[in-house]
Structures are given as C-alpha cells and as structure tokens.
Amino acid sequence: MKITFRIQYRTVWGESLCVLLSQNHIQHTVEMTTRNGEEWTGKAEFDFHPSEPICYRYAVSRQGTLVRQEFGAIPHSFYPGNLQQQHYLVEDCWRDLPQDAYRYTSAFNNAYTPEQPSRLSDNTGRCITFRALCPGLSTHGQRLGLIGSCAALGSWEYCRPLRMKEVQPNVWHLTLDASSLEYPFEYKFVAIHEETGAVEKWETRPNRIFPLQPLQRGETYLPMETEVFFDDAPQRIAGCAIPVFSLRSEGSCGVGDFGDLKLLADWADETGQKAIQILPINDTTMSGTWTDSYPYNSISIYAFHPMYIDLRQLPALKDKKAAEAFEKARIEVNTLPMMDYEKANKLKMDYLRKVYQMEGKKVLASEDFLNFFQHNEEWLQPYAAFCYLRDSYGTPDFNHWPKYSTYDADEIARLCTPGNKAYTKIAFYYYLQYQLHVQLLAVSTYARAKGILLKGDIPIGISRSSVEAWVEPHYFHLNGQAGAPPDAFSVNGQNWGFPTYNWEVMEKDNYRWWRRRFSKMAEYFTAYRIDHILGFFRIWEIPDHSVHGLLGQFSPSLPLSMDEIRSFGLNLDRDFMTQPFINDKVLEEVFGAQSEYVRQHFITPNGKGGYALLPEFDTQRKVEAYFNGKEDEDSLKLKEGLYSLISNVLFVTDHHDTEKLHPRIAVQNDSVFQQLNWKQQGAFNHLYNHYYYQRHNEFWYQEAMKKLPVLTQSTPMLVCGEDLGMVPECVPWVMRQLQILSLEIQRMPKQMYEDFGHPENYPFLSVCTIGTHDMSTFRGWWEEDPVLTERFYHQEMHHQGEIPVHAPGWLCKDIVFHHLKSPSLLCILAWQDWMSINEQLRNPDIEGERINIPAHPRHYWRWRMHLTLEQLLKEKELNQTIRELIEDSNRR
Template structure:
C-alpha cells in the first residue's frame, strides 16, 4: 500500500507487452508480469506502472481500445491454458521464432494467439459454473462487447458505423445476436474469462509480494468501440476531443475520439464510469487518469473538422446573444463576427486563374461584392471531399475558419482561439475591440470557476468508486484551478523532469526537491524520448546540470555518470512517488545499453507506424537477475534514503 501520509515510494514503468521472459510468446503476458514483479521486489521497487491493457483489436495502440473493460487477449499466456500436444508444439515453435525479436510483431502475435485459443475454445464447456458466473457478473459490459466483436467479424472488420444493419441496437437485439451466433459470441466471452482469470491470478501473486500494480485508464473511447456502439447515449458523436493550439501546433490537435454526454451519464448516476473503475480495482492498487483535464473541461471540435482550430472548451461560460446586443453589436454585426465573409477582391487576389470555380461553393450577400460559404459546405470534411482544385479547397477551409466568434448553439457563442487575428476583428473600432475583449476575458475567469466545480464533482465520482490511489496526467493547457483541486482531493499530479518549469518566471527549471509531495516524478513517459534521447535534443542543458549537485566538465552527451546523477536527483524528489521507465534505468550502466536512444522510444505522438507501441526490453527478466552491479545501483536509488 502507498501511504500518502508518510514515506516515499519508488516504482518502475513498463508496458506489459514489452516484458520478456524465457516463456514469452512474442509479447509480454500476465504471467510474465509475475516474473517482472519478482525482479522489482528484489530491487526494492514498491510499484509497477503499466500502460492500458484493454482490447485494441488487431491494432497495437493501447489508447485506442475497442472496449473500456475488456482485456486484450494477446496478454493471455498460452502456457497457462489446456493445450493439445500439437498446440504445444505450435506454441513452442512460435515462441522460439520470436524469442530474439527486438520489437513486438503485434499482428503476428494477435493472429497466432487467436488461432490457438480458438482450438482451446472448441474443447471448452461453456456450461461450466465458473464461466457462467463470470458472464453473469460482467453481463453489463461483456455482452455488448461480445456482440460487437461478433458483428464486427461478420461485417469483415468494418467499423460499426459502416454496418448495413445493427448500427443502432437494443437490449432485445443483443439477445438476438447472442442466440443466432452463440458460438462466435461466447468465444469472446471465453477470451475475457481467461484474461480476467490470469490477470487476477497475477495481480494476487504480485500483491502478496507487497508490490502495487498501477494501471492506466484513458479518459476517451475509440469511436469504433463496443462502448460507443452500445452505450451510445453516453457519447456525443457531434464532437471529437482534442487540444487547442499551442507551442507545438498552430492548429491544435484532433484526437478523433467522441466526447461524453455528461448529462446522460449523470442521469444514470455515472454507472458506466463507476463500473469501469470498479473493474480496474480488481487488479490495481493505483491508477493513472489519462488527460485528467478532460474531467474539468474538454476541447471539443465539430465532427466535420480535421484540426483542433475550431474547437472550444465544454463546459464553459459562453457569450449569450443578449450580452452582445447590450454591448451595442446589432444582429448584423453579430452575424459578421460569427460567420465567414469573403470579399470578391480576396477571391481574385488569392485564386486568380482558379477564382471562377470557387463561386460554386458561395452565395452572394445581396448585391455586394461579398460572399459566404453555402451551408452545405460549412465543414472542412465536406470541402475536402469536393473535386475542385486543391488551391480552392485550401482557400475555402481557411475562409471557413476565419471567424471571430464560434456559435456553440443557437444564440450562444465563444471566442475563436485566435479571435484577435481574424478579418472581422480587424474591421472593429477600437472601442468595439475593447468591449468585446473584456467580455471574452470575463468569460474565461467565469469558466475557471465552472471547471473547478465540474472537475471536483466528476473526480469524486471516480474516487468514490474504489480505494485505489489516484494519479493524474495533468499535462497540457492546465487551468489555474487544477493544482489546488488535485491537492484538495489528494490526487497525485505528474512531474516530468524536462517539462517541470516555472513558466511565470521565464521557464526556469524546477528542482525535483521542490516538487509538491502529492506528485509522481519521472524523467520520461511513453510519449517522450528516453533520458538519453531527451539529452540529445535538450538545448537548456546547463540549467539542468546545475541542479545535480555535482560538477561535470563535459555534459554535452549523456553518459553513465551523468545518467546516474540525473536518476539520483530524481529519486531525491519531494514527490511521494518516483517512477522512472525501465529504459532510463538501463542508462546507469553501459553493459545494459543494447539499444539506441531512438530504439528505446515507445511512441511518437501524431504518427502511425509499426515502430510505435512495439518496444521490447532487450533482456529476458531472467537475465536482469544476473546484473548484480546494475541491480545494486538501482536498489540503492529505489530505497530513497
């Protein structure tokens, strides 16, 4: 147990699939986790932090799950299920073939494990009492998941929104799917039965070692998932979640995941979320809330947009039409601010030879040399789908985004992120600009209060659903109320060494010894480069080295001495929890460096390729036991004395 009132604790972060043992079948599994926990215990770690392990289908990205609760069958240990002699040979051959793979070949593992598990299922008696008990206990989410997987298979793996039938499903329809396709339906229940049984066994053994498992619960769900398909009323498919523009992206981020309908969730006492947390508590003693900011407010983007530019925070204190009228903006002025207006001069200047083709998408305003985009083309997706020249598409999309105010619902507005850089804004008088800017500022202040209240309400729902220690991923555009709220609720914040800076004082690097006690400190996470990779990129090296309480003549490149100083400094953090990645611990000893910094990386956000999520530890766990010098150094840090 992690006691927040006293003591400091150490953990190690590793994706479950990255663990390698002599018994691995191309990917780390639930029983490999037991072996890794034995090593963690040997080196005095109190906690193991995992990435999400929910079913992501044949796609390896753990944050793009097809179920909020269903575990990924690739983590089932085939050696722990009853195998025929022929199956045993197949499993051994596959294990030997992939024993020395440097990366996880996810689709190969996925295909092979399903082929073996289908054979096992053919001999399985679904009338067994423990299986029936499992199905009944988890019916709420399990039966929709099984129906979804069954129908997805019957529809050639197409997403549910492309199915010719059963896009919308009732409880009665669910029973029909089960009865007509019972063999397929119960295969998926069987997989979950095995996965839950094995993970529970592993979790219990690890708990007996006095090692805590820390899970990761993504806030959002994949659009093509069993939960969005069946529990549709809990999601708002008119919007997608993302992030506003920042120093990394001028157009923000669009993650493609639907946002929640919190009103409908509230009407049902948040049963979907409570169930999710209660199930996680069967295995974990702590969990990380991915994108905790989304429980305060989410950046939601109209479903027809590609980027995050036309998004806005929800909930928020919005601008009412009457407030604009009271400031002296008449209906025409409000329309001018909230809809795109394109002058004939700008069309001719920007498009020249292609100018004639753009008028098919515009309608003229009275007899003026002024135009608006026709209603049927007022989204980036519809414009992009047209057959006109790319230059025309780009012009229309830019014009579509050029609005000072965004109408969130009839008569209700919010400011465009770059509102003071729009054409309509430039046309305002100085007095009008000052009035509107003050109104926008007042709404931001009012929103902060709303976000704090909303966040506390929703986070308490999660906290009341289990006794797990709650840790927040609070990165991004953090509202001012966030630190105080987390502290009040005793939720741990996240401090990543390279990004922990005092941005109110010129971005000054913060020493880990001054981190808040209620925090998790680390050097790297799955979405960043490793310690060695970061140091190759870091431009402010002197500021970090100055805090290491040790002189270094040469610190341009990372070496074991510098890595040791960084990790020592990290473990001296004031944070109650320090959780480095396994990759960063390897940097302590040159004999442990079998991969380049680039190869140590788990994921590069915004990219889709076979390298992402395929990292595999370069040692067997059994080999880690033999690295006495390295283990001794790791142990000395983990004790945090």
C-alpha cells in the same frame, strides 16, 4: 432502537442538516434541528438487524434539495449492541476525507481480515463504544489498542492494552462496559503487536481526557470517531512505467503478456521498486491491422485485449506438427526489434482458437468460469456478441450492420443462448476474457504479496465503434468529438475522435456507468491514472465537421454574448469575427506558388475585398474527403493550407446557442488576429485571458465536484490524475480537496513563465516522472533542442563547460536520483529512463525507444524492450545500482 445524533456544523440561512442512514441497503433520512445554526441534533427510532453495521453520512439540504454531503470513502458507522442497548447517543464531526487519505487506499493496505465487533453480555446495561480510523496496521503485523489511566484500560501498563476490532478496512471499534471505568480518565490509542498484544507505538499527542458521562440503563455513548496517527515517516515509493505490450521475455509471442508482467514484478522487487504502471490493456480489435495498436481506442471499457494472454499458461497443442510450426513462428516474431501487431495477434489468435477447440467446453462448464460469467454477464455477453457481429459483418461500426445495429437486450440474449448456432463462436470470447481475468488476477495477487502497487490507466474517452456506444448510447453525445486544445505536442490541438459524455444523463443515476468501470478496475489494480482528468471539469469538444482541434470549445462552458464582447472594447462586425479571413496576402503566405490554383478551385470573391470558401470546401471534413487518397506532396500542402484557412477566425459559434461565441483558441498566431490594430488586439487579449483563465473557475470547480467525489471514493484504489495541458486554476483546488495525486514533469512546469519544474518543490501528493508515453525519453529530449538543453545543463543541473551531445550515463543517473529525492509520494520512471543510467545496457537507438508521438494521429504503438526480462533479472550491477539509488533517496 432510538438514535440521537449530535454534530456541530455552521450553516448559512436556508440550509439544514440531515443524516443519510443505511443498513443492508435500506435507506433512511433523519432530519436534524438546531437552535443556533451550529449545534445540530437529530433523533430517530428504527428496527435494525442486530448483526449488521449501521452506516451513515451527514448532508446539507436547501429547500429540500441536497447540496452537499460527506464524500469520503469511509462512512460513519456503529454496530448494534446487546439486547439491553436501545438508545445510542452519537457524537460526531463533519468528515470528508481522512487526513493522509492515501494511507487508507488498497495501494498501501492489502492485509485486511474482517473481524466481528465486540458484543457485551446482555447483563451489561450501559456501554461506551470507541471508534477510530487508523490505516496500515495489519500490513505491519499490528493491531490498534486502547490504554489508559484506570484499571479497566490497563493502568498505562504497556503489556495490558485493550485490543480493538478492525470491523471494516482501517476502521476500529471497541465497546466497553461503562460501569467498569473510573471517571474522568485519560487514555491513548496505541499500536500493539498482533501476537503478543504488547504496545509498540504510542499516539503522538497529549493524553485524551474522557469526562464523566452519565448514562441511563440501556444507553450506549459513542464519542467522536478519531483519526489515529503514529510517528511514522511518509512512505515514498519508486516504480517503473511500461506498457504491457512492450514487455519481452524469452517465452512471449511477439508482444508482452500477463505472464511477462509477473516477471516485471520480480525485477521491480529485485531493484527495490514498489510500483508498476501500465497503459490501458482493453481490447482495441477493430480492423485486425496495426491501426488497432492505439491502446486508448478500445471497443470495451471492461474487456481486455486477447493479445495479453500468456500462452504458456494454457495447454500445449496436441498436434505435434502444429506445435512445432507455432514454436518456429513464435521465436521469429518474438525476436523482432519492434512489435509486429498484425503478425503477433494473428499467431496468438490462431493458437487460442486451437486451444479453445481442445478445452473450451470443459472450461466453460467449470464452476470457476460459471462464477466469473455470473459476476460479469452484464458486460461480457454484449461484448462477446459485439465481437461475433464485428467478425461476421467485417466492421466494428454497428451503424453498418445489416442486423442488430440498434442494441436490443432480448435479441442479443437469444443470439447468445447455447442452442443458437452462433453460440460456439460467441463463447470463444467468453473463454478469452475468462483466461485474461484469471491471469491478471494472478498477477495482481503476486504483486500484492511482494508489496508492489499495480497502477492501471483509465482513458477519458470511448470509441464511437464500441460496445458501450452500441449498448448505452444515451450516455454519450455521439455527434461530438473530444480532444485537447493546442499544446507543446500539437499546435493544431488534438482530435481524438471520441464521443463526448452526456453528463446530465449520467448524473441521474449517480454516475453508475463510471462507478461500474472503476469497480472492475479495482478487482486487479490498487492504483489508477485518470487519463486527462481535465475532462471531468470540461472537455475540449470539436465540431464533427472539423479535423483539427482549433475550432473546438470547452463543454460545458459559459459562452459570450455580443454585448459582453463589446464590453471589453471589441466592436467588430460579427461576420468578420466568425467567418474565415482570406485575402491575397493570406493566400500568398499559406500557399505561395499554389495561390492561383486555390483561387480557381476552392474559393470565391466575397464582395468585401477578400474571399470565401466555396460551399463544397467550407469545412475541414469536406476538404478531407476531397483529398482522400491523394498523398502527393502538393495535395498534402493544399489540404493542410485549406484546413488553416477554415480555422482562421477570431470566434467560434457556441454549439448550443448560436447567438453566443467563444474566442478561438490560440488565434493570436494566425493572420486574422494580425488584422486587428494594437488597441483591438489588446482588447481581444484582455477578453481572451478573462475567458480562458478566469471566467470559468468557479463554474468548472462545481462541475468537477459533482462527479469526482462520487467516482474517486467508489473504490479503495489510489487515485492519480494526469493534469497536463491547459489547466484551469480550479483544477488544483479540486485535486487538493480530494487528495488526488497530481502529475509532475520537470520539462512541463506547472508555473507559468518557468522553463523547468523543480522536483525538490513538488507536492507530496504527486507522481513525479521524467516523461510520459506521449513524450520522448530523457535521452531523446536531450537532443531535440540544443539551446534548451544547454540552459537546463547550466541553470538547472549547475554544470559548467560544454554540454555533451548525447546524454551520458552519469548525467542520466543524476537526473534519476534528483527525481527520486523529490518529496513526491510516487516517483514512477519510464523503463527507458531507468535503463539510461547504464551505457552498456541501454538501447543505442534513442528515437526507437519512443512510445507515442501525439502530433501523429495514426502513430504505430509498437515499441518493445530490447532486452528480455530474464536478461534483466541477471544484470546484478544495474539492479544493485537502482536499489542503491532508491534506498539513498529514502524511498522504500
């Protein structure tokens, strides 16, 4: 079989084009040639399987190295024709993502049934194959058709179009006998009724013209693939955000579960909402205490938390006495206003162990389980072994295990063999994950049937005491700490404690670790939120000796040499720039009456009129260790004061090159900056703004474009990015190019120097919300800062008079409707903010509705709905109001 590829692509000197071609995972590269650097041709001869598609992408190479390739999720493709067709003439254009790529995602397409391409009889000597991309037709009971000016194309009669085949999701092909067509002819793509075949929609563009195409016998001509558009209004939808653990039903067991998630889908359907967003649901079990409630610190990126199993879907306990005792305890823990993490999990795990004893062997021998195990063994076996060893040794920190601390696949396989005495305990975790898989898959299917988008959450970090850190340590910098620079939530920055990624290693296998992770998510979800998408550009890396985040630096980054620093007019001594600035005035400001105690115990004169920290207190971790267990007020004040002394520096030393420096983040608020004269302060601020807002834009753009195209196009899910915080200018460039939805929050405006964002101006490719799980609810925010609230009430809402002390229902309803009217593709509001519109039903405890406080590193994640889902479904007035708000905002 011979293939001739033709494409127009303007290259620069030293670049060339090639075709990356594959069939049945067999890869070929076709080099292309050009006479003018713009029109490229590539020819190749291969033996291909006649029934499998030939998929390919174009790529640019420079000196033998690929520097760019098409990154859209949908490759170019065609199918071999009849036996006579031995030469394929392929016209193409470079294509990354289709326009309106969101329409092609599983969030908006879930009714695909694969079709075999049309294949003409072996008597046909010359063929033309039309190829088109068109999403969403199957969902609406339609197919793509072709109609035109000649008899073979129906002569423009609406009842005689040719039906195309959806050979891949949203990819349509039709092969015709070239001799049956009258040249030149005009044609259009149309949407036709799936059953009658009649035209229901016409392309909104002038007729396409097909010129005379002379073909030899045995040739198939493939004109350029085209994207087909109909005059359809963009589908904007509304939804609800709530953690699964926060759900409450009459039958749940102190914590929300996957059965409750089905009830939430019923409520969403009842109110006209088409999206449900949840927090991470991965297993976080480390100590068995409430500290495991933090959902972003999981022990596995694949395994789900056992607390989400709906016990109602499992067999009842045969022991009547035990069943009665369980039911009494269940009702007690389920009626608590907040989740009691320890009680709820202990109760559920006790029940699960009893059920496992009853039916475990039978389930593990079932065909369905064996299929599940076969498809998930790569992560499931290490996870189950990890849980067994964690339970046996009393710690998830594998570094402290007396055996198996270094992962060995063969040893773990032997540990997990059915004949091993540990097998029954290990297989318990197989059983749990199988039940979680079955139940969440059922929720996913249920939601899809109702047209509801189910949106998951992918945390940016992993725990250093996790299966992944144990099994795949080469993917991480385990001596690093990931976090975030200071923001409105945390003046000292955030130290999440997660290891940072070894991107250089990940790049070598084309980010397989991430692609596997995303693929697992795609089994259940049709959309996902990338937690802290900025981490794919650069991560805030904090040295392991720090507690706060102020001494961090971006990684990767371009640190400054001393010569560069001097070029900004900042001629200072290196020790002054990098050593903590401590003098008597600083001590009085920080410690007050405790100053003398600090002089005597923690610092020593440095011979320059100031002080240096004693070696045993010169890092925050050393200070933390010294004050461990001391919780009195004086000790806490001393500890925080010493932390601030340690971070009182102008520059921090680069982690990799000790000769280079980074300006310390937010140092303008500290006393060391005040020691500079006005000229030095101006020079530093010039350097600071250049470093943080200009120096890295192109560099970080390239870093993100190495990773995000591969990852975001590895599944059909809709991609949403949490792009809050200190956002580099290059982040919107990448998100627009890859069509990743941004996150828009009115009280966190993207434009500098604005107090509030403007929902009416949000981009279409965005998720609009009133607040996130890291923020107070709207009612909580309303009472936090009266000055800011008054400005919002008068200048943004354009109301007059005194502002209400508490946000009334009518005002909350206005805010909700204002967000629903935004141009954003998704408007997903916290459940608490939906409830705020009804003064009779909303929770009177405003502060109790908050999910997380980022400034508190040991926050207890325990909020639950104050109503049951069964009650909510019966609230006809509330539900009708929500439905009307959504309909009136033209969301559907």
